[in-house]
Amino acid sequence: MNLDTTRAICRVAELSDPGTRAFTIGSGDWPLKGFVVRQGNQVFAYLNRCPHAGHPLNWQAHDFLTLDDALIICRSHGALFDISTGLCVAGPCGGAHLRSIAVRIEHDYIMLVDDPDVLAGQLA
Numbered sequence: 001m002n003l004d005t006t007r008a009i010c011r012v013a014e015l016s017d018p019g020t021r022a023f024t025i026g027s028g029d030w031p032l033k034g035f036v037v038r039q040g041n042q043v044f045a046y047l048n049r050c051p052h053a054g055h056p057l058n059w060q061a062h063d064f065l066t067l068d069d070a071l072i073i074c075r076s077h078g079a080l081f082d083i084s085t086g087l088c089v090a091g092p093c094g095g096a097h098l099r100s101i102a103v104r105i106e107h108d109y110i111m112l113v114d115d116p117d118v119l120a121g122q123l124a
Contacts, residue, residue: 007112009036012043012105018083020064020072022048026116032123034101035064036110037072039083043110045101046086047123050074052093072098099123 009023015038026032035058036045048056052074058064059075066073071089072081079091086098101123102113112119 003107003109004111007116009045009103009110009112011108012038012110013108015043018065018069019062021062022058022064025112026120028117028120030120032101032112032116032120035062036103037064037083042084043103043105044084044086045103045110045112046072047099047101049099050076050079050093051088051096051098052077052079052091057098 010021015021018039020035020037022035024031024033033048034045035048036043050057053076055076057074064072072083077092079093080089081087081098082089086100088094088096101119103110104113
């Protein structure tokens with residue numbers, strides 16, 4: 001198996017369904033900080049930054065979902081986001097979107113499609 005480990009986030013099997021995982025990938029002073037969400041056979045990835053105030057969404061390492069696992073929640077201001085689209089459906093940033101990050105599944109790993117250092121600069 002020839003796997004580009006600089007783009008690997010985690011194995012799909014490491015995520016519950018639904019489940020989330022934060023990641024920091026890249027080099028330099030400003031690595032890419034995001035998170036992935038598994039929902040069934042699909043995986044979505046977003047920048048770990050609330051569009052309302054720029055805060056990270058999670059309070060604990062890999063905790064991004066509401067108690068019923070139905071939505072992504074910003075732990076700072078309680079904004080709620082659709083898992084599959086990143087659309088804010090309730091809260092202070094209603095109608096805004098989380099910044100999505102393109103991922104693919106390769107050899108059971110969730111992989112960034114693009115170079116993490118380039119992405120970090122584009123999404124900063």
